[in-house]
Amino acid sequence: MILTLDIGNTNMKTALFDGAEMKQYWRLSTNRNRTSDEYGMAMMNLLDHHGIDRKQVQGIMMSSVVPQINFTIEHMCRNYFGMEPMKIEPGVKTGINIRYENPRELGSDRIANAVAAYELYGGPCITIDFGTATSFGAISARGEFLGGAICPGLKLAADALTENTAKLPRFELVKPESVIGRNTVANMQAGIVYGYIGQIKYLVDRMKREMGVPGIKVIATGGLAVLVAGESSVIDVMDGLLTLKGLRLIYEKNAVKI
Numbered sequence: 001m002i003l004t005l006d007i008g009n010t011n012m013k014t015a016l017f018d019g020a021e022m023k024q025y026w027r028l029s030t031n032r033n034r035t036s037d038e039y040g041m042a043m044m045n046l047l048d049h050h051g052i053d054r055k056q057v058q059g060i061m062m063s064s065v066v067p068q069i070n071f072t073i074e075h076m077c078r079n080y081f082g083m084e085p086m087k088i089e090p091g092v093k094t095g096i097n098i099r100y101e102n103p104r105e106l107g108s109d110r111i112a113n114a115v116a117a118y119e120l121y122g123g124p125c126i127t128i129d130f131g132t133a134t135s136f137g138a139i140s141a142r143g144e145f146l147g148g149a150i151c152p153g154l155k156l157a158a159d160a161l162t163e164n165t166a167k168l169p170r171f172e173l174v175k176p177e178s179v180i181g182r183n184t185v186a187n188m189q190a191g192i193v194y195g196y197i198g199q200i201k202y203l204v205d206r207m208k209r210e211m212g213v214p215g216i217k218v219i220a221t222g223g224l225a226v227l228v229a230g231e232s233s234v235i236d237v238m239d240g241l242l243t244l245k246g247l248r249l250i251y252e253k254n255a256v257k258i
Contacts, residue, residue, distance in 0.1 A: 002251055013025070062086070098145045110127075112246030122217070126219070128218065128221070128225070129221050130153060131153055133152060158188075220239070
């Protein structure tokens, strides 16, 4: 089985795949102060809870947007699984032609999303990853990553609203029944959530115009996607495991090397 690790700013999402079948999926908090042993014991407890022997893990594929934690996770993989994790880096086959001005700048999670979206849903397509930041990726019919956009995520925007205003209270990030709120919290929820839905629509519509081809699918992923997907007319597919599926696909393309 293959263990995939998607290390984001808030959470580390991990899944165990047996071929294309996902056997288990877990989330751990991304904590820069945790040691490799703490992460290792957490992983061992999760595996033991589901009756999985660590020796069944034949390979590990990781993506990270938090460079400060990479050494810790790599150390954990060596100590607890006895192997080096494969990472998305120069020389690793992805099947995607990256048209970025500097391909090294492109986040490995966005590459994994592009690989999974193109192989599983076909091109042309647009990926939207609703995480701490919300990232968009445009993939052509020939499997080229054309570029994209990045904006603050829903939670980040909500936190900024309350942290930088003296009288506005903290609030739960949920979708209110109406855009016209009748109290301060409802006003804030409406502005953040429905405003975000409008922002997503504009960006997707503009990206489609710039791509200039018909039949572009929009695939959404990320923990906060559920707040937007039900109200958005531009999202065609919801796939919460898109990044992890992309990591598995990339691992399989390179497995002969390890």
